[in-house]
Amino acid sequence: MNQRKWREWAISLPSMGWLVFFFVLPTLLVCSIAFRPRSINGGIGEGWTFGTWLDVLQPSYPLVVWRTLWLSAATTVICLLLAVPVAYWLARLSREARNWMLLLIILPFWTNFLIRVFAWWSLLHSEGWLKHTLVWMGVASPDTQLLYNEWAVLLVLVYTYIPFAILPLFASAEKFDFGLLDAARDLGAGKLRAFMSVFIPGISQGMITAFVVVFIPALGSYAIPEIVGGPQSEMIGNKIAQKVFVDRNLPHASALATLLALVVLLPVIYSIITQRKQKRTGGTKRQ
């Protein structure tokens, strides 16, 4: 190993070590627990078994997994749709105005996440301010329930994750050469067409990052559906929590967590493989 390579390794060693000890090993531990029997007192029993996995295949789960997937996907799509124009707008602002706006965007982080979710709960509550306003406007009837359904969960998910979508998209948009939009307009593209055919590909890296930082955490949501959702809007995170705290069935919870991790990992692995292949063949060919 030459000196430079060695130095590169040395620099990344602390963070690599951190990741291995506090992320990779715990994940593998959780995976392994999924193959252990449960003990009667709520702990982990002796020996190995595949029994838990048979339990996980029970018919109520596909619905929860499906709901988790679509809520996360919808959250991601809505966040991207809203965040892309914001990123574009931010990147075109003057430096000073932009810094103020960025501050406003990250301002909610100064309040505890749970408190913000509870704030939504009180807004959406039957006696809440939002509900009253809607009734007063005649949009909702007094017995409309805003809380405890999938829409409430989706709303709060979007609210929670949108800053995470805006920031990477803005980072990309800031580096984007807006002269390219002029060039596209010059060559006959309308405003929207120029935006779609030049700006969107131009910030694709930010789109990928935004997708990852919204979709993956959304999949693991637990507190939001717990507080503003109801029994009909449970996500897989709630199931895992229920298995840990209520049923005291750690192997079952581990199996569900492993399942979730696989759902996240498989597309990532797939994209890494296809990207490698693309690199090897030397880019895209003329269509």
Next chain:
Amino acid sequence: MDGFIELRGIRKKFQGVPAVDDASLTLKRGEVFSLLGPSGCGKTTLLRILGGFETPDAGRIIIDGQDISDLPPNKRPINTVFQNYALFPHLSLWDNVGFGLKMAGKSRKVIDEEVERMLELVDLVDHADKKPHQISGGQKQRVAIARALINKPQLLLLDEPLAALDLKLRQRMLLELDRIHDEVGITFLYVTHDQGEAMSLSDRIAVMNHGKIEQIGRPVEVYEAPSSSFVAAFIGDTNFFKAHVSGTAGEDYSRLSIEGLPDVQAYNDKKLQPGQQVFLSIRPEKFRINREKPVDTERYNTIHGKILDIIYLGSNTKFRVECDGHILMITQQHARFMLDTTPLTWEEEVWVSWNADDGYMLQRYEEADTHLLNLTAEDAVP
């Protein structure tokens, strides 16, 4: 055909500061027209107004009889070669060049044929599949030109297209641009701060300063007959003299008195009357330097001076000569062969002469323009 493209009274202010101030231009079909001026003179703003990227505060743009002032960029029969090329980084050269036709909704077949043809024009067919980051600056330049020409615009705008290239490449691209223009015959509007580029490429030049068009003319006109001290000093180098008309010298010539110098003659195309003040511009290469006093001829002015500096530059030699308080910048081509066999040296007494036709009377003079000259400020005309 006259008046193919017309700009009438274009004005544009940025935060109250005029960037373009009442600019009017007329371009002929098929000509190469240059907007020449220092940075900040408003030439790029004028170009962006033509392209539709800036809205003028006042003025109209007419192309081939059609008023396009209110059309967005994508509806104008104008395409642009941008200063930094603005190639789409995510598209191959092929798709970059084909972008315009794709936007126009042309069929795959038409696009393929045309892109092939344009890439042949700029000699880049072999690189069609590459992405912009894989090619050199000169190649990017050619892609940008091909991409802008594919829609067959009525007017091609070129915004300092050679500024990012090194000197050698710039000269090659100039010839290339000339060839492309001959081939496609489209009207070119070329924006540059480089007088060499403008002079060599253009049929006509508009010299801009402080948002105003100072002079429009063929390269030889703006060089030989500059209307203002700015044009005279910005294009090439010159010497300024402050003079009074003291009398006439034949029908078209005036006798001028310049402080400290004997009276000189100059061609009076401005019909100035005796007593009027005038500024004279004389190009450095118009002077002749001699050790012996030249034989007096009718239309020649001769003054006496002393050589201060000699700057030998190979193809020519520059002299700084002091003549009764005036410091003259004089250029002599192949000085060795045109002058006496023994070369002139410092401190030598010489005779400086020039033809009365070569002293050109300026319409406008600004003291500040002397800073554009190659002379230093304290050496400038007193």
